[in-house]
Amino acid sequence: MTRYVVKTRADSPELRKAAVAIEQAAWSALGFLNFTRAHFAYYQQLLDDHADCQLCLVDDVTGYPVAVGNCVPLACDFDNLPPEGWDWIVESAANNNGKRRNALGALAISVPNLHRGKGVARRMIEEFRALAERKGLDGVIAPVRPSEKHRHPFIPIDDYIGWEDDKGRLYDPWLRSHSAAGGKLIKPALRSMVVEEPVGFWEMWTGRSFDQSGDYAVDGGLVPVSVDLDSGVGRYVEPNVWFAYSAAA
Ligand SMILES: CC(C)(COP(=O)(O)OP(=O)(O)OC[C@H]1O[C@@H](n2cnc3c(N)ncnc32)[C@H](O)[C@@H]1OP(=O)(O)O)[C@@H](O)C(=O)NCCC(=O)NCCS
Known part of the structure; x- marks a missing residue:
């Protein structure tokens, strides 16, 4: 049975390189998202500034990561999450202005095609929570990108999140995974990434x-x-x- 070890970008230059390769392979078709104002201005620097929060789930046998998870510590009010989800996390984490960072903001989980559908992304969500605990933070917030919504671009998000599959579960697999991993669905972040x-x-x-x-x-x-x-x-x-x-x- 495959065993995974959790490491971070900070552990070695090789791991940082592998993490960048996995992120690029998972996101290359969506390159236009790199051009939100926040992404273009802050994202890469933020990952290096918080290299200990850029998690790699490494296959014990091959020594190569099967999933990468990006998150950053920031100050947030859990009861007042804004409509500007992903961009807001990046801007807040980059311009913290001395506020106490009380949460981890999840920004991306990337799994190569070969390793999808085996639960490694869910495991990564658990690792975000464990990291928040180790850092003495209150919890994790995640502006989740529903993985099948691209097939229904003209359906309003409020309708989409109410859809169920034939087993009565959340229709969207990635929303389902977040729910299965113990997340509480709060509300849509209507302007999460603006290009x-x-x-x-x-x-x-x-x-x-x-x-x-x-x-x-x-x-x-x-x-x-x-x-x-x-x-x-x-x-x-x-x-x-x-x-x-x-x-x-
Ligand atoms: C979205 C993405 C991260 C999902 O990765 P993944 O590893 O396939 O996702 P999960 O861990 O959630 O897989 C869970 C599925 O695997 C199945 N599975 C198989 N073995 C499992 C196990 N041991 N434990 C848990 N689930 C398992 C589950 O049944 C579940 O499917 P179901 O909900 O239909 O039952 C991946 O497709 C990806 O990298 N996409 C491109 C980038 C992206 O969109 N990222 C998300 C936005 S940040």
Whole structure:
């Protein structure tokens, strides 16, 4: 049976390199998300500044990670999580202004195709909670990106989170995993990741041109991009779903 060891980016340059490779492989098709204001300004530096929070689940036998989990400590009010989910975590963690950091903000879990559907991402969620406990924090907050929402870009997120599968479980597998790992679904984070870029940016990512203003689905996007030819800008406002966890006991 495979045994996993939890390490971090801080442990060795090789592990940092493997973590970057896994993140890139998991997210390359969604590269437009790297261009939210917060992501572009702070993300990579933040991961290096908090290298001890960038977890790698390493296969004991091969010595190579099967999952990477990114999180950062920040100050937050668990009862007042804002609509600007993911971008807000990154901006708050980067501009902390001396506030007491009381929570871990989960930013991403990346699992290579080969290792999906085996529960390693759920294990990573448990490791976030364990890390929060070790650091003496109150818990973990996560603006979760529903993994199947991209198939339904025109369905409002409020409707989508109410969908069930034929067993009466949450329809979305990744929301289901967060719930199964003990997370409490709080509410949608309606403006979690906002990418506002010239129309030419969206033409590049989609490989098509836009000759009319309107809402267009893009591969991997959870909602359509709103293209406005008068201003020459395309705006993508991705909703995520807030989950909260107490620190592991
Ligand atoms: C989303 C993502 C992280 C999920 O990774 P994963 O390892 O497949 O996810 P999970 O750990 O949740 O897998 C759980 C599934 O595996 C099954 N499973 C198999 N063996 C298991 C075990 N020993 N323990 C738990 N679950 C197991 C479960 O039954 C469950 O499926 P179900 O809910 O239909 O029952 C992965 O697809 C990914 O990296 N995607 C690209 C990046 C991304 O979108 N990340 C998420 C946003 S941050």
